[in-house]
Amino acid sequence: MIPVIEVQDLRYRYHDGTEALRGVSFRVESGECVGLLGPNGSGKSTLLLHLNGILPEHGSADGLVRILGRTLEPENLPWVRQQVGLLFQDPDDQLFCATVAEDVAFGPRQLGLPEAEVQARLERALAAVGLSGLEDRATHHLSHGEKRRACLAGLLACEPAILVLDEPTSGLDPRGRRELKALLRRLPGTKLIATHDLELAVELCPRCLVLDQGRLVADGPTVDLLNDEALMLAHGLERPHILQHLHPHPNHV
Amino acid sequence: MLLPGHIHRPRSSGIHRWPAEWKFAGALVILLGTVVQSELTPLWFGPVWGLLMWVWWRSRLPVGFVMSRLLWLSPFVLAVALAGAWRPVGGPAWWVLACKAFTSLLTVVLLANTTPFSEMLRVFRRLRVPGLLLSTLALMHRYVFVLLEETERMRRARAGRTFRPGRSRLWQIQASVVGHLLIRALARASRIYQAMLARGWS
Amino acid sequence: MHIPDNFLDAKTVGVTGVLAAGAVAVALRQARQQLPPARVPLLGLSAAFLFAAQMVNFPVWGGTSGHLAGGTLVAALLGPAAAVVVMTAVLVVQCFLFADGGVTALGANILNLGVVGAMGGWLVFRAVSRWVGGLAGRVAGVAFGGWCSMVLAAAACALELAWSRTVALSVALPAMVGIHAVIGLGEGLISALVYHAVVRVRPDLAGLTADGRGDASLGPVWVWGLTVTFVLAVLVSPWASSWPDGLERVAETYGFAERAGAVAWAPLMDYEVPGVGWPVVAVGLAGLLGTLVVLGLAIWLGRWLVHSPRGKPGISEGSAGGGSA
Numbered sequence: 050m051i052p053v054i055e056v057q058d059l060r061y062r063y064h065d066g067t068e069a070l071r072g073v074s075f076r077v078e079s080g081e082c083v084g085l086l087g088p089n090g091s092g093k094s095t096l097l098l099h100l101n102g103i104l105p106e107h108g109s110a111d112g113l114v115r116i117l118g119r120t121l122e123p124e125n126l127p128w129v130r131q132q133v134g135l136l137f138q139d140p141d142d143q144l145f146c147a148t149v150a151e152d153v154a155f156g157p158r159q160l161g162l163p164e165a166e167v168q169a170r171l172e173r174a175l176a177a178v179g180l181s182g183l184e185d186r187a188t189h190h191l192s193h194g195e196k197r198r199a200c201l202a203g204l205l206a207c208e209p210a211i212l213v214l215d216e217p218t219s220g221l222d223p224r225g226r227r228e229l230k231a232l233l234r235r236l237p238g239t240k241l242i243a244t245h246d247l248e249l250a251v252e253l254c255p256r257c258l259v260l261d262q263g264r265l266v267a268d269g270p271t272v273d274l275l276n277d278e279a280l281m282l283a284h285g286l287e288r289p290h291i292l293q294h295l296h297p298h299p300n301h302v
Numbered sequence: 303m304l305l306p307g308h309i310h311r312p313r314s315s316g317i318h319r320w321p322a323e324w325k326f327a328g329a330l331v332i333l334l335g336t337v338v339q340s341e342l343t344p345l346w347f348g349p350v351w352g353l354l355m356w357v358w359w360r361s362r363l364p365v366g367f368v369m370s371r372l373l374w375l376s377p378f379v380l381a382v383a384l385a386g387a388w389r390p391v392g393g394p395a396w397w398v399l400a401c402k403a404f405t406s407l408l409t410v411v412l413l414a415n416t417t418p419f420s421e422m423l424r425v426f427r428r429l430r431v432p433g434l435l436l437s438t439l440a441l442m443h444r445y446v447f448v449l450l451e452e453t454e455r456m457r458r459a460r461a462g463r464t465f466r467p468g469r470s471r472l473w474q475i476q477a478s479v480v481g482h483l484l485i486r487a488l489a490r491a492s493r494i495y496q497a498m499l500a501r502g503w504s
Numbered sequence: 505m506h507i508p509d510n511f512l513d514a515k516t517v518g519v520t521g522v523l524a525a526g527a528v529a530v531a532l533r534q535a536r537q538q539l540p541p542a543r544v545p546l547l548g549l550s551a552a553f554l555f556a557a558q559m560v561n562f563p564v565w566g567g568t569s570g571h572l573a574g575g576t577l578v579a580a581l582l583g584p585a586a587a588v589v590v591m592t593a594v595l596v597v598q599c600f601l602f603a604d605g606g607v608t609a610l611g612a613n614i615l616n617l618g619v620v621g622a623m624g625g626w627l628v629f630r631a632v633s634r635w636v637g638g639l640a641g642r643v644a645g646v647a648f649g650g651w652c653s654m655v656l657a658a659a660a661c662a663l664e665l666a667w668s669r670t671v672a673l674s675v676a677l678p679a680m681v682g683i684h685a686v687i688g689l690g691e692g693l694i695s696a697l698v699y700h701a702v703v704r705v706r707p708d709l710a711g712l713t714a715d716g717r718g719d720a721s722l723g724p725v726w727v728w729g730l731t732v733t734f735v736l737a738v739l740v741s742p743w744a745s746s747w748p749d750g751l752e753r754v755a756e757t758y759g760f761a762e763r764a765g766a767v768a769w770a771p772l773m774d775y776e777v778p779g780v781g782w783p784v785v786a787v788g789l790a791g792l793l794g795t796l797v798v799l800g801l802a803i804w805l806g807r808w809l810v811h812s813p814r815g816k817p818g819i820s821e822g823s824a825g826g827g828s829a
Contacts, residue, residue, distance in 0.1 A: 064708075103496050135500045139493070143497040145444060145498065145545070148420070159501060204501075207501065207502070337513070374604070382511070385679070389674055390672070392669055406608070407509065413600075419601065432532050438548045438593045439596060441544070443597070446556060452556075453557075453559070453560065477697030478701050481701025482701070484553050485702060485706055490545075491549040492542055495545050495546075498545070
């Protein structure tokens with residue numbers, strides 16, 4: 050079974066020379082939902098941008114990145130970007146069209162699909178995220194949660210095999226978080242979710258990766274990782290309270 | 303100074319629902335026709351004013367709002383009147399110019415406040431305005447409100463830390479706000495570019 | 505300085521419209537060639553920035569406040585082509601959304617503020633920043649370029665108004681240029697302060713401009729210098745023939761021609777420029793002197809901003825205090 054995402058010894062430096070990624074390696078199999086944890090500045094967003102070839106800006110990656118068995122190359126980037134749906138951290142960066150309909154239809158139109166198919170995908174995507182009826186709403190008039198869901202609809206309209214999400218619940222109120230978590234649970238396909246929301250990680254991701262200062266410091270079952278208090282504190286995280294009620298660790302009281 | 307309050311929030315009315323192409327074409331005819339008039343010929347201005355009044359009434363734009371927009375013209379008209387009194391130049395008399403100018407301004411105000419910006423862009427596209435300029439306009443419109451909010455937040459934050467606002471200090475603060483606004487705008491532009499790439503743009 | 509509808513007559517509308525369309529087309533092509541691939545959002549966000557920045561108040565006196573026009577600033581940071589496109593977008597939105605500036609006058613407004621203003625400002629910026637050198641030179645260039653852009657735009661505006669027989673040239677030109685010579689001081693100062701604030705945090709943006717690119721290909725400067733010259737020539741040409749008449753009238757009005765003292769000057773004046781009267785020469789010299797004073801102020805401002813100890817925390821000090829390139 051070829052892994053859906055395969056990363057080997059990935060390295061990346063910023064313009065000013067700081068090392069952002071120092072040899073990251075991991076695999077994600079089909080259908081998995083994997084969490085990506087780590088403190089601010091650990092390189093999570095930088096790593097995610099490598100998964101659809103946006104980084105490095107010029108030339109090929111230092112290290113190996115394979116999506117669905119294919120190494121990332123300039124020739125197959127359009128295909129990769131259709132297979133990997135990347136949700137950005139700030140929905141305002143991703144919702145660059147004037148209306149919801151225009152924005153969700155952007156991806157399918159870039160794929161060159163006939164207009165009838167574009168409309169069909171638009172309706173399906175909006176229905177999937179619960180925004181049907183908001184087609185003509187101006188994007189800057191949406192609430193933060195609605196913007197997030199509109200961005201997600203824009204990705205779903207391209208029918209990607211893999212969803213890569215950068216902090217999907219940040220800035221949402223409790224109800225928004227609940228709704229988004231329920232939505233993510235319903236979505237099929239492989240998912241890689243970078244998040245600070247440790248409850249989200251516990252509820253949705255059986256497996257987690259922990260990134261700190263550009264290095265992958267842990268890769269394993271979520272509950273075990275999060276219960277390892279020493280590991281958590283060493284890498285700017287903490288053991289979430291939810292674990293005490295869901296999965297009491299044998300060594301904890 | 304111009305504020306978003308100088309645009310009326312779009313309502314629904316007969317005029318609002320007219321296709322933008324008609325409104326543009328009609329406005330252009332009125333504007334060009336008015337420019338070539340050298341006198342206040344009733345044959346032209348009579349029907350034009352009739353039409354404008356009817357459109358204004360049907361569009362249900364508040365009188366006060368439209369009047370305040372028309373008032374913007376007054377300093378220019380005054381300046382021309384004074385200049386004409388000082389050194390006459392042989393063109394149309396200042397009151398003729400004032401009437402023509404008000405006619406044109408009313409036309410554009412009615413057009414602007416009954417036509418959503420996205421429809422204006424559609425008309426521009428049909429007029430073969432180059433794509434790069436169209437995308438610039440579209441993105442500008444999309445993000446100007448975002449940037450205005452950021453400006454306000456920054457201004458308030460800095461004002462909160464300023465205790466003795468001398469004029470020089472205020473200028474430094476405002477310049478700093480504008481400078482950081484530009485930096486954020488440029489950073490956002492590169493993230494938007496990444497988001498465009500991520501969805502297949504090339 | 506946004507000219508409303510009907511202040512320009514049909515022929516002026518036509519000529520300025522054609523010139524503006526041509527200049528914008530050239531700018532768009534250059535923008536496609538010179539800007540990085542991310543130019544679409546770059547231009548859009550810069551236009552949004554300019555629009556938002558024009559709403560920031562710089563209190564002057566009493567209730568009045570100044571605002572950034574911004575053409576020279578954008579040109580200094582993103583290049584001349586980008587500045588023309590960005591200014592055009594801002595003017596189009598102001599015209600069609602806010603009725604600020606007439607639709608028929610849009611060509612003239614784009615020409616004045618975008619082409620003559622922003623481009624003229626950029627050319628001055630390049631010249632001054634190269635002559636003075638370093639970051640201080642660039643800041644001085646933005647300051648002086650900002651001032652020049654206002655004065656040049658005002659002059660173009662006056663020429664258009666006079667050509668349309670809306671206002672006499674002898675009133676429009678001194679009034680517009682005089683007023684904007686003062687307003688321009690604010691524009692220059694604000695542009696310089698903002699440029700300095702930006703470049704302290706993002707020194708790479710200073711390298712993005714004229715110096716780095718202009719050296720490689722003389723193309724842009726040559727094209728734009730020619731464009732601005734051409735536009736000004738077109739605007740000035742209706743007057744070239746009537747200037748001697750107008751100025752002779754001025755000379756007669758002031759009764760100078762009859763004065764004995766004029767005799768000594770007469771041969772010189774007849775040889776150099778027919779019909780030029782002493783008042784005009786005096787005004788010209790005063791204008792030149794004033795311009796040199798502003799240039800001096802701009803250079804002083806550049807040096808002061810860059811080299812004075814500012815000690816403001818919270819902004820990256822990595823390049824502050826005179827990052828001379």
